Amino acid sequence: xxxxxxxxxxxxxxxxxxxxxxxxxxxxxxxxxxxxxxxxxxxxxxxxxxxxxxxxxxxxxxxxxxxxxxxxxxxxxxxxxxxxxxxxxxxxxxxxxxxxxxxxxxxxxxxxxxxxxxxxxxxxxxxxxxxxxxxxxxxxxxxxxxxxxxxxxxxxxxxxxxxxxxxxxxxxxxxxxxxxxxxxxxxxxxxxxxxxxxxxx
Amino acid sequence: xxxxxxxxxxxxxxxxxxxxxxxxxxxxxxxxxxxxxxxxxxxxxxxxxxxxxxxxxxxxxxxxxxxxxxxxxxxxxxxxxxxxxxxxxxxxxxxxxxxxxxxxxxxxxxxxxxxxxxxxxxxxxxxxxxxxxxxxxxxxxxxxxxxxxxxxxxxxxxxxxxxxxxxxxxxxxxxxxxxxxxxxxxxxxxxxxxxxxxxxxxxxxxxxxxxxxxxxxxxxxxxxxxxxxxxxxxxxxxxxxxxxxxxxxxxxxxxxxxxxxxxxxxxxxxxxxxxxxxxxxxxxxxxxxxxxxxxxxxxxxxxxxxxxxxxxxxxxxxxxxxxxxxxxxxxxxxxxxxxxxxxxxxxxxxxxxxxxxxxxxxxxxxxxxxxxxxxxxxxxxxxxxxxxxxxxxxxxxxxxxxxxxxxxxxxxxxxxxxxxxxxxxxxxxxxxxxxxxxxxxxxxxxxxxxxxxxxxxxxxxxxxxxx
Numbered sequence: 001x002x003x004x005x006x007x008x009x010x011x012x013x014x015x016x017x018x019x020x021x022x023x024x025x026x027x028x029x030x031x032x033x034x035x036x037x038x039x040x041x042x043x044x045x046x047x048x049x050x051x052x053x054x055x056x057x058x059x060x061x062x063x064x065x066x067x068x069x070x071x072x073x074x075x076x077x078x079x080x081x082x083x084x085x086x087x088x089x090x091x092x093x094x095x096x097x098x099x100x101x102x103x104x105x106x107x108x109x110x111x112x113x114x115x116x117x118x119x120x121x122x123x124x125x126x127x128x129x130x131x132x133x134x135x136x137x138x139x140x141x142x143x144x145x146x147x148x149x150x151x152x153x154x155x156x157x158x159x160x161x162x163x164x165x166x167x168x169x170x171x172x173x174x175x176x177x178x179x180x181x182x183x184x185x186x187x188x189x190x191x192x193x194x195x196x197x198x199x200x201x
Numbered sequence: 202x203x204x205x206x207x208x209x210x211x212x213x214x215x216x217x218x219x220x221x222x223x224x225x226x227x228x229x230x231x232x233x234x235x236x237x238x239x240x241x242x243x244x245x246x247x248x249x250x251x252x253x254x255x256x257x258x259x260x261x262x263x264x265x266x267x268x269x270x271x272x273x274x275x276x277x278x279x280x281x282x283x284x285x286x287x288x289x290x291x292x293x294x295x296x297x298x299x300x301x302x303x304x305x306x307x308x309x310x311x312x313x314x315x316x317x318x319x320x321x322x323x324x325x326x327x328x329x330x331x332x333x334x335x336x337x338x339x340x341x342x343x344x345x346x347x348x349x350x351x352x353x354x355x356x357x358x359x360x361x362x363x364x365x366x367x368x369x370x371x372x373x374x375x376x377x378x379x380x381x382x383x384x385x386x387x388x389x390x391x392x393x394x395x396x397x398x399x400x401x402x403x404x405x406x407x408x409x410x411x412x413x414x415x416x417x418x419x420x421x422x423x424x425x426x427x428x429x430x431x432x433x434x435x436x437x438x439x440x441x442x443x444x445x446x447x448x449x450x451x452x453x454x455x456x457x458x459x460x461x462x463x464x465x466x467x468x469x470x471x472x473x474x475x476x477x478x479x480x481x482x483x484x485x486x487x488x489x490x491x492x493x494x495x496x497x498x499x500x501x502x503x504x505x506x507x508x509x510x511x512x513x514x515x516x517x518x519x520x521x522x523x524x525x526x527x528x529x530x531x532x533x534x535x536x537x538x539x540x541x542x543x544x545x546x547x548x549x550x551x552x553x554x555x556x557x558x559x560x561x562x563x564x565x566x567x568x569x570x571x572x573x574x575x576x577x578x579x580x581x582x583x584x585x586x587x588x589x590x591x592x593x594x595x596x597x598x599x600x601x602x603x604x605x606x607x608x609x610x611x612x613x614x615x616x617x618x619x620x621x622x623x624x625x626x627x628x629x630x631x632x633x634x635x636x637x638x639x640x641x642x643x644x645x646x647x648x649x650x651x652x653x654x655x656x657x658x659x660x661x662x663x664x665x666x667x668x
Contacts, residue, residue, distance in 0.1 A: 083483055091483065095392060145451075163484075171421055172421070174420075183385075
């Protein structure tokens with residue numbers, strides 16, 4: 001599905017829907033990922049960064065990219081969790097981090113939803129605790145909607161019963177006089193970089 | 202929560218006099234209806250979706266006990282420990298046992314109507330355990346010592362100024378009425394509560410029969426935190442919350458989110474999967490479900506009321522209800538309010554406890570039109586009224602009056618006679634005495650000079666033909 005001619009249209013829809021919700025999506029070429037990430041970081045206070053080194057991000061050489069553009073420390077959670085692991089410290093670190101970086105399993109254009117499965121993203125808290133979240137996902141993971149996701153699950157036959165999280169736009173509340181406020185418990189800022197979108201025209 | 206449903210009629214005037222509350226509620230309900238209508242208009246097949254969802258829920262409810270067994274078995278395969286509670290007392294006792302077993306002291310809790318219904322917070326706090334509500338609206342009303350006034354927006358009745366003063370007093374912070382500042386403050390306070398909590402408690406929007414998972418639908422992220430941050434996660438699930446398949450979520454989320462908050466989908470939809478697998482960095486070590494009946498099974502024995510168990514708790518019927526818009530949620534006196542509350546509360550608490558609620562409706566039918574799973578709410582309200590009358594719970598005077606009316610209405614002659622003199626008599630009485638009680642808040646129209654029968658009997662010349 002890489003280079004699917006439809007990914008351009010889906011991306012535009014994803015971008016439009018996410019913007020309505022207060023998030024931002026950008027199409028980026030893998031060769032220029034460093035520049036784009038650098039631009040994302042420049043606009044915010046992102047001293048403490050925690051990332052999840054998924055096989056996809058590892059293949060993009062994300063560690064190296066961050067070394068080049070970010071002076072501070074970035075803590076990368078390896079894809080395989082180390083046997084000895086201090087969970088309390090991990091929670092505290094995530095709670096104090098400014099930015100989380102991860103990939104998504106799927107993106108659904110119709111609702112601007114990022115789908116994470118615990119099977120492939122072993123830290124559920126990573127996408128939840130830091131106030132800013134940067135998601136990097138390949139264009140081939142961009143689908144139209146939930147039924148399209150079902151078709152993929154039917155082929156793989158196992159994922160649908162996994163611990164799935166559908167994450168759509170920043171955390172929000174309207175509990176005070178129906179006034180919309182972003183970032184009440186989960187991320188206030190959400191940026192999604194979609195890599196190698198086949199743009200129309 | 203101790204029901205005040207018996208005082209419904211007596212306390213109504215005091216709710217109607219609360220101008221601030223009424224304005225807040227009316228504005229919020231109107232906004233919600235507008236947003237809901239916009240989102241629904243985007244889906245041309247909305248009616249078919251309602252029909253489909255209603256059918257699915259019917260099938261689930263018709264075979265509820267078998268479905269619960271399958272759900273429980275599948276949850277068990279995931280390493281989730283499942284209990285069943287017959288009533289509120291048993292549900293609380295089971296939760297307490299779980300808390301004691303794990304040495305729990307602090308509980309972080311997300312929004313759940315079921316926990317309000319069973320009085321979970323009060324029970325746990327009496328046993329010396331701290332329970333913190335983490336949904337912003339619920340946190341506000343917990344600080345204020347109040348009860349929720351809406352299904353999805355519990356602090357709907359409070360203005361930003363009231364909330365600002367509440368935070369100033371209870372959290373010892375400078376006064377602000379800026380929702381952004383107030384929310385940031387709550388985030389900070391609650392983040393620490395989350396990190397200190399050793400048990401997270403959530404409700405469940407859906408239980409998936411085929412997989413034993415539960416689904417939590419929310420916008421803030423606090424429910425997911427309750428399920429993922431502390432070492433123990435306990436979910437309370439009403440036995441009627443089941444849906445068959447993971448794939449049914451597309452349908453039910455479309456209906457729920459658009460109806461509840463006018464969103465295509467909420468910020469977070471989480472499928473809870475059970476205890477932390479060995480490869481995971483975080484997540485709870487133990488996951489418990491408590492499946493709560495608390496008189497829900499009594500609905501199953503009644504062909505009509507059964508339909509009330511389809512409810513997915515979106516609150517759309519509250520927003521469109523002209524009675525709710527005017528009296529607000531607290532007036533109903535218990536956890537469930539609006540039209541669905543007026544239907545299910547008399548069943549959950551017993552008819553004598555809530556005999557006035559089904560009468561708090563204009564029967565306009567807006568609720569039935571709006572309900573995403575097609576519960577015929579206004580018909581069920583009528584049905585509950587009939588049961589209340591049949592159980593002789595209505596006022597004696599009213600019953601006597603209807604007996605007289607029934608006798609008169611059976612004979613054309615008897616029916617015609619009073620018409621002639623009642624109108625004339627009415628004109629002689631001072632206005633207030635013509636319909637005591639009724640005319641307190643309404644104006645009684647002047648009776649016509651002649652009755653309909655008199656008019657009908659006249660020919661074009663105005664001559665009355667005797668009968």
